[in-house]
Amino acid sequence: MTTRIHAPIAGIVCALEQVPDPVFAQKIVGDGLAIEPLADRLLAPFDGEIVAVAPTGHSVTLRSDGGIELLIHIGIDTVALGGKGFVPMVAAGDRVAAGDALIGLDLDHIALAAPSLATPIVVTTAGAAIGFRAGPGPIAAGELLLEIEAPAAADAAAPGGVQATAHVRAILPGGHGIHARPAARISALARAFGGEVRVACRDRSADAKSVTSLLALGAIAGDELDIRVVGPEPRAFAVQLAEIIAHSGADDGDAVTPARPDEDAADTPLRPGEFRAVRASPGLAVGPVFRIEGADAPIAVETGEPREELARLTAARERLVLRLAARASDPDAGPAAAIAQAHIALVEDVALGERAAALIAGGASAAFAWRQASRQEEEALCSTGVARLAERAIDLRDIERQLLAELAGTVPDAVEVPAGAIIVAADLAPSFLLEPARANIGGILLGAGGATSHLAILAAARGVPMLVAAGAGAAALAQGATIVLDADRARVETAPDAARIAGVRTDLAARRARAADALAAAAQDCVMADGRRIEIFANLASADDARHAVAMGAEGCGLLRTEFLFAECDTPPGEDWQAGVYADIATALGGRPLIVRTLDAGADKPLRCLPFAPEENPALGMRGIRFSMQRPDVLATQLRAILRGVPATQLRIMLPMVVEPGELRAARALLDDARRDLGIAAPVELGAMIETPAAAILADAIAVEADFLSIGSNDLAQYALAMDRGNAGLAARIDALHPAVLRLIAAAAEGARKHGRWFGICGGIASDPDAAPLLIGLGCRELSSVANPIPAIKARVRTLDLAACEHLARRACALGSAEAVRALLGKEKP
Ligand code: PEP
Ligand code: MG
Numbered sequence: 103m104t105t106r107i108h109a110p111i112a113g114i115v116c117a118l119e120q121v122p123d124p125v126f127a128q129k130i131v132g133d134g135l136a137i138e139p140l141a142d143r144l145l146a147p148f149d150g151e152i153v154a155v156a157p158t159g160h161s162v163t164l165r166s167d168g169g170i171e172l173l174i175h176i177g178i179d180t181v182a183l184g185g186k187g188f189v190p191m192v193a194a195g196d197r198v199a200a201g202d203a204l205i206g207l208d209l210d211h212i213a214l215a216a217p218s219l220a221t222p223i224v225v226t227t228a229g230a231a232i233g234f235r236a237g238p239g240p241i242a243a244g245e246l247l248l249e250i251e252a253p254a255a256a257d258a259a260a261p262g263g264v265q266a267t268a269h270v271r272a273i274l275p276g277g278h279g280i281h282a283r284p285a286a287r288i289s290a291l292a293r294a295f296g297g298e299v300r301v302a303c304r305d306r307s308a309d310a311k312s313v314t315s316l317l318a319l320g321a322i323a324g325d326e327l328d329i330r331v332v333g334p335e336p337r338a339f340a341v342q343l344a345e346i347i348a349h350s351g352a353d354d355g356d357a358v359t360p361a362r363p364d365e366d367a368a369d370t371p372l373r374p375g376e377f378r379a380v381r382a383s384p385g386l387a388v389g390p391v392f393r394i395e396g397a398d399a400p401i402a403v404e405t406g407e408p409r410e411e412l413a414r415l416t417a418a419r420e421r422l423v424l425r426l427a428a429r430a431s432d433p434d435a436g437p438a439a440a441i442a443q444a445h446i447a448l449v450e451d452v453a454l455g456e457r458a459a460a461l462i463a464g465g466a467s468a469a470f471a472w473r474q475a476s477r478q479e480e481e482a483l484c485s486t487g488v489a490r491l492a493e494r495a496i497d498l499r500d501i502e503r504q505l506l507a508e509l510a511g512t513v514p515d516a517v518e519v520p521a522g523a524i525i526v527a528a529d530l531a532p533s534f535l536l537e538p539a540r541a542n543i544g545g546i547l548l549g550a551g552g553a554t555s556h557l558a559i560l561a562a563a564r565g566v567p568m569l570v571a572a573g574a575g576a577a578a579l580a581q582g583a584t585i586v587l588d589a590d591r592a593r594v595e596t597a598p599d600a601a602r603i604a605g606v607r608t609d610l611a612a613r614r615a616r617a618a619d620a621l622a623a624a625a626q627d628c629v630m631a632d633g634r635r636i637e638i639f640a641n642l643a644s645a646d647d648a649r650h651a652v653a654m655g656a657e658g659c660g661l662l663r664t665e666f667l668f669a670e671c672d673t674p675p676g677e678d679w680q681a682g683v684y685a686d687i688a689t690a691l692g693g694r695p696l697i698v699r700t701l702d703a704g705a706d707k708p709l710r711c712l713p714f715a716p717e718e719n720p721a722l723g724m725r726g727i728r729f730s731m732q733r734p735d736v737l738a739t740q741l742r743a744i745l746r747g748v749p750a751t752q753l754r755i756m757l758p759m760v761v762e763p764g765e766l767r768a769a770r771a772l773l774d775d776a777r778r779d780l781g782i783a784a785p786v787e788l789g790a791m792i793e794t795p796a797a798a799i800l801a802d803a804i805a806v807e808a809d810f811l812s813i814g815s816n817d818l819a820q821y822a823l824a825m826d827r828g829n830a831g832l833a834a835r836i837d838a839l840h841p842a843v844l845r846l847i848a849a850a851a852e853g854a855r856k857h858g859r860w861f862g863i864c865g866g867i868a869s870d871p872d873a874a875p876l877l878i879g880l881g882c883r884e885l886s887s888v889a890n891p892i893p894a895i896k897a898r899v900r901t902l903d904l905a906a907c908e909h910l911a912r913r914a915c916a917l918g919s920a921e922a923v924r925a926l927l928g929k930e931k932p
Contacts, residue, residue, distance in 0.1 A: 297333015660886020726759020801853025815865025851881025
């Protein structure tokens with residue numbers, strides 16, 4: 103049987119391959135066409151039924167009377183608009199006739215806010231074949247767009263049908279296993295794929311479409327996963343999924359990392375009235391205990407009509423997703439945005455939804471059904487025995503609380519907390535900290551909880567001191583009792599006397615005054631006490647990062663990690679798209695200098711879109727500029743995109759993993775070709791990262807070819823100390839303040855000085871205000887940090903004088919260990 107699909111909107115037809123989103127362009131979702139819309143209403147393309155409308159209104163799935171399923175996705179990345187610009191006029195289950203209005207569109211808003219208006223129209227029925235396909239060019243609404251032949255009856259009837267099965271295995275690398283964000287990504291892909299996707303680990307098996315089911319696998323680093331895919335072309339999808347899973351450990355790279363538990367402090371003896379806990383966010387607080395007991399809100403167990411209850415639950419989930427999507431797309435939300443994204447995946451979770459629906463069908467109320475379903479998942483997470491997954495159980499409880507409030511039409515958690523109070527609870531949900539009224543709490547002490555929970559991430563980002571795993575000590579604290587929460591020393595003082603309380607208050611006032619002064623002065627250029635100018639730049643990966651960094655006082659970007667452009671793509675991103683992204687970042691920097699690092703692929707940054715042969719020792723393998731020279735086509739495309747996107751007045755280009763001057767010459771030849779092609783006469787500075795001992799030692803030779811040098815202390819420490827930067831067991835020992843690393847930095851600085859080259863540092867150690875005197879003393883004249891410490895770094899640098907810094911650097915280089923250098927700086931390893 104043939105199904106005729108009529109254009110659901112007037113516009114310009116283009117091939118799916120031209121859509122700037124690999125999931126559609128590579129037909130991972132299905133085959134079809136795209137339309138660049140020119141009208142403000144999406145219409146039904148045939149007679150049939152609405153299968154689903156995204157809660158944000160940006161996509162709709164329909165089933166024709168002939169059984170063909172069609173997905174229409176308005177624009178690219180439009181889920182991030184949180185529903186703004188879309189007015190759904192239909193709901194799941196509605197019957198529609200061809201030409202009925204489905205979704206109203208504010209095209210101006212969508213065009214401005216989304217990367218592209220291209221609207222993929224994709225057949226998702228397995229085995230269906232496209233007969234007629236409209237050619238590229240203008241089309242009117244209602245004109246014939248596609249003709250689809252339904253799959254042969256046998257194929258459609260049997261679940262196996264023409265569908266094949268593929269099996270692949272993947273090993274989870276170091277990192278956090280399959281946790282919320284990778285699980286959300288895997289489930290989104292599995293849902294888009296449409297076939298059956300199962301992931302098994304040890305004795306557990308998960309439906310990959312369900313985030314909670316994936317989390318409940320309890321898969322940890324080193325686990326072997328078995329991926330089974332049933333559907334059209336299952337092998338390609340299984341391999342793709344295996345790669346994503348194999349890279350899931352790197353997922354948290356840019357997230358705010360909470361401070362590590364303070365083990366040293368745990369070793370020092372306790373004073374009377376003190377007990378220990380684990381540090382989740384540093385800082386100091388004094389204030390009255392405010393206990394929050396997590397009693398369950400009363401709900402009805404059974405009510406109403408199952409159809410109505412299910413509809414209420416669906417509507418409440420949709421409303422909650424909209425609420426969370428607004429936060430997820432808020433550029434100022436910081437880590438709360440990523441957490442909201444993970445929470446959306448939980449609200450939309452297929453397995454949770456199905457379990458709740460089954461309970462409702464059995465007579466349960468919507469609220470009771472969701473609570474039961476959610477608590478079962480909590481138990482499953484806790485029973486994995488994996489601390490990091492057990493920490494996520496509180497996220498489920500958080501969603502439950504918010505969803506129940508949606509169902510009841512109330513505001514969740516209206517507890518009034520007195521200013522300055524120290525919250526004491528068994529555990530707390532991350533959304534607790536998101537309410538504006540919580541901005542002035544003193545600190546958080548949890549009986550249970552985890553140091554890497556979402557609450558800990560938010561607390562660290564907001565400067566709220568927090569201790570967890572306090573056990574009975576927390577339980578024994580009386581409501582209203584004044585305590586000192588010393589998260590820096592990982593302990594609680596239960597009976598501070600008046601002198602101690604006054605001392606802590608004085609200390610806190612001084613810290614606040616210093617932070618306020620630093621922030622107030624952050625926008626000013628950074629000049630040392632002796633008048634020497636030091637540039638304080640920021641490390642960036644996106645335009646949002648750039649806006650935040652400028653607000654924190656960044657004077658430019660010392661390292662744009664361009665890997666992020668390639669990370670999520672299935673094919674290397676094209677020149678136009680890259681140019682657009684670079685232009686956005688340059689604009690966000692408002693004319694400040696922008697150092698763009700060319701693609702640093704390989705080792706700890708593997709890329710799905712540029713796979714290379716397995717290497718026994720990837721950290722010493724085909725990475726950085728070596729990889730780029732093996733794929734000059736990719737480098738040439740990137741160089742052209744950078745030249746087109748970033749104004750010459752702002753631009754410097756930097757090469758990663760350089761070991762010798764010849765690499766600069768080869769890259770400059772490609773850069774000159776690109777400039778010639780594009781008619782760019784202005785010279786563009788080309789610099790080298792110094793992140794291998796070879797480059798540090800050969801810096802004088804490299805500086806002949808390079809316009810500037812910048813230390814990558816993360817890799818320099820890894821290669822100098824022969825310690826893998828991703829090896830958790832070595833985390834306490836790999837330290838860029840090791841004198842061997844410092845001497846290499848000094849050698850590189852000398853090479854730059856010899857040829858009058860600009861010399862900076864963009865590795866992680868540059869983000870530590872206490873390391874600034876040493877780095878300046880070693881010769882760095884630019885420090886490129888993550889954004890938040892910039893005010894404190896500037897404040898510190900303004901107090902320094904070069905002669906004292908150089909003296910400090912000489913003393914540090916003469917020492918024998920990183921511990922000794924840290925002792926000299928009066929600083930413990932974080
Ligand atoms: C470094 O190695 O210090 C560096 C800045 O590069 P990345 O961390 O991206 O490898
Ligand atoms: Mg590096």
